[in-house]
Amino acid sequence: MSRDLSLLHPQLRAIVPEILAECAAQDLPVLITQTFRTQAEQDALYAKGRTEPGQIVTNVRYPNSAHCWGVAMDFCRNVPGREYDDSDGFFEKVADIARPYGLTWGGDWKNFADKPHLELSSFMPGSSTAWLIRCYGTPQNFIASWKEEDMIRYQKIEDVPAAFLPTVRKLMERGILLGDGNENLAARIIDLSEDMVRILVYLDRAGVFDAGQDTHN
Numbered sequence: 626m627s628r629d630l631s632l633l634h635p636q637l638r639a640i641v642p643e644i645l646a647e648c649a650a651q652d653l654p655v656l657i658t659q660t661f662r663t664q665a666e667q668d669a670l671y672a673k674g675r676t677e678p679g680q681i682v683t684n685v686r687y688p689n690s691a692h693c694w695g696v697a698m699d700f701c702r703n704v705p706g707r708e709y710d711d712s713d714g715f716f717e718k719v720a721d722i723a724r725p726y727g728l729t730w731g732g733d734w735k736n737f738a739d740k741p742h743l744e745l746s747s748f749m750p751g752s753s754t755a756w757l758i759r760c761y762g763t764p765q766n767f768i769a770s771w772k773e774e775d776m777i778r779y780q781k782i783e784d785v786p787a788a789f790l791p792t793v794r795k796l797m798e799r800g801i802l803l804g805d806g807n808e809n810l811a812a813r814i815i816d817l818s819e820d821m822v823r824i825l826v827y828l829d830r831a832g833v834f835d836a837g838q839d840t841h842n
């Protein structure tokens with residue numbers, strides 16, 4: 626089981642440090658015990674108390690846990706020997722801090738209360754993975770969708786790879802790609818994503834930007 630925060634959805638990753646800081650300020654020492662779960666890990670957890678010894682610890686099979694989608698985390702008290710001691714309402718106090726950040730607390734669930742569990746409410750409507758499955762199919766597809774921030778962008782013509790350059794230069798010279806309006810083409814900010822440039826190149830190959838050129842010349 627991983628407790629690696631970098632495996633969490635960027636939204637959750639972004640709020641964890643703030644939640645931990647608020648908890649620390651209120652003398653609530655929190656330890657993150659679990660974040661992302663692979664299929665093998667979820668399968669092993671589901672087997673506990675069923676086909677394997679021990680008590681039942683989960684009601685859901687892969688991929689029906691928010692942990693398999695990187696939108697949940699489990700926590701305990703960061704005090705050795707008192708990790709799950711809730712005599713002072715520790716878990717609900719942490720939940721009170723976490724809720725305004727858009728998290729659902731497992732301790733609020735009626736059928737299977739899970740006090741160490743927090744998940745991003747927006748991705749888990751009704752505390753179900755049904756929405757994620759409908760929109761993304763698999764956790765792999767969902768995780769791939771997080772990578773948008775790593776998308777390649779070209780700010781100026783000098784950033785554009787040689788294979789795309791003839792199209793980009795042509796569109797700039799013809800006044801189709803105006804960017805920030807700078808007359809100096811080398812300095813013009815175009816800020817185009819790689820996907821967008823690829824589409825322009827396909828359209829150029831199809832002759833879209835050359836239509837009408839000959840008849841007017």
Ligand SMILES: [Zn+2]
Nearest residue numbers: 697698699742
């Ligand atoms: Zn959990």
